[in-house]
Amino acid sequence: MRPAAESPATARPPAARRGSYRRLSVEARRAELLTAALGLFAHRAPEDVSLDDVALAAGASRPLVYRYFPGGKQQLYEAALRSAADELERCFEEPRSGPLSGRLSRVLDRYLAFVDEHDAGFSALLQSGSVVETSRTNAIVDEVRRAAAEEILLHLAVKGPGARLRMMVRTWITAVEAASLIWLDEGKQPPVEELRDWLVDQFVAMLTATATTDPQAARVMRAALIMEPAEGPVGRLARRVVPALGEASHLL
Amino acid sequence: MRPAAESPATARPPAARRGSYRRLSVEARRAELLTAALGLFAHRAPEDVSLDDVALAAGASRPLVYRYFPGGKQQLYEAALRSAADELERCFEEPRSGPLSGRLSRVLDRYLAFVDEHDAGFSALLQSGSVVETSRTNAIVDEVRRAAAEEILLHLAVKGPGARLRMMVRTWITAVEAASLIWLDEGKQPPVEELRDWLVDQFVAMLTATATTDPQAARVMRAALIMEPAEGPVGRLARRVVPALGEASHLL
Incomplete structure (x- = not known):
């Protein structure tokens, strides 16, 4: 229900502020x-x-x-x-072309800018026990999470995403939220670009692990890797994995 | 404040139930x-x-x-x-010996058995907007999360865990919670052993990705890999990664 147009009798501000009053x-x-x-x-x-x-x-x-x-x-x-x-x-809106890691990075840049811009409100809303929490505010938060998951699944270009792939995407979204809250809690450290890159790395890592047991995730991963440039985030991650782990040949 | 010992005058149950009444x-x-x-x-x-x-x-x-x-x-x-x-x-209590993946698997087995056993209560508590949510219930839930994170960091045997490693552990714990809620929501599918193995894989993947940019995580990872047997979860994961991803040599 919206209020009717203002009538001067009720809408006029106190005399002190009348100078700034605009119709x-x-x-x-x-x-x-x-x-x-x-x-x-x-x-x-x-x-x-x-x-x-x-x-x-x-x-x-x-x-x-x-x-x-x-x-x-x-x-x-x-x-x-x-x-x-x-x-x-x-x-979350992002054209569906180009390497997936670039799309994810751009969406995360916008998301983290939003978190930065709405810092205290973001923390208050997502930390449990908010004083303004109602079934309506929870429904709005859940709707945003659902929209994020659907958008990612569209970018993964998968028809009828299975349970494992959906679980992976939803848990990554939860991880992004948790990391954002920790980031705010720690005075916005590390620099936002580092946080973004770490979150992209986490997505790639979680999808890779899921691909080892889920054929659908493996298909998505293979199709995505073909588009990734060597100098992009996934190439950088791939080249850093072996040196970071050291000698693990006994496992292979 | 605890009630005083029962006096028969107030504690006696209705006559109908007196048969089952015990002091x-x-x-x-x-x-x-x-x-x-x-x-x-x-x-x-x-x-x-x-x-x-x-x-x-x-x-x-x-x-x-x-x-x-x-x-x-x-x-x-x-x-x-x-x-x-x-x-x-x-x-969460688990002896600090043997391969880390085995310790994590055993803790997850107990955690997921708890989730299975307390299904509706677990969902109600952790889904936002619980009717019984108070600052006290939130404090208890946060305490459990903190205890889980501290226990994992103790198992990783790291002195003075840095921000990145702590963030990784805390986001993985959030991911475990989210996955548990999804699991309950989907009628306890997949079988609990599959969920456990997937969560262990996710931990290894997240730690691996973190190790590529965080020297402390890399040290933890190298030390952990030495203890892992080839036939354990990490060996299985390592051997499945390459076939699952296919040809990605343009990234290396």
């Missing part, structure tokens, strides 16, 4: 409030954001915020989360 | 109630367990359950969770 369409005003809320929820734990903060950041009055979001902070939070989830899902 | 010490009675609660919470979502169910399962009266757990269902749940967490942490 806005309902949609534009709502978007402005949401942007202000998202900016606050991105960098603070939800319990540290008040409706007054949102009103102040948007140059609006508290009653105006309530007219647009009668459910108060929880409704604003969920709307901001919805908007952040849409932004995150757009990060 | 028990406070500790023994508490343990009995807790065992009954754990049995119920293991196989049902917390919202589907009532205090009456616990009383019935323990052959006790509802007032008696309240005497021991005045906080009602939430207190019983948290006590049952505490007890399950202790049991889980005991699963």
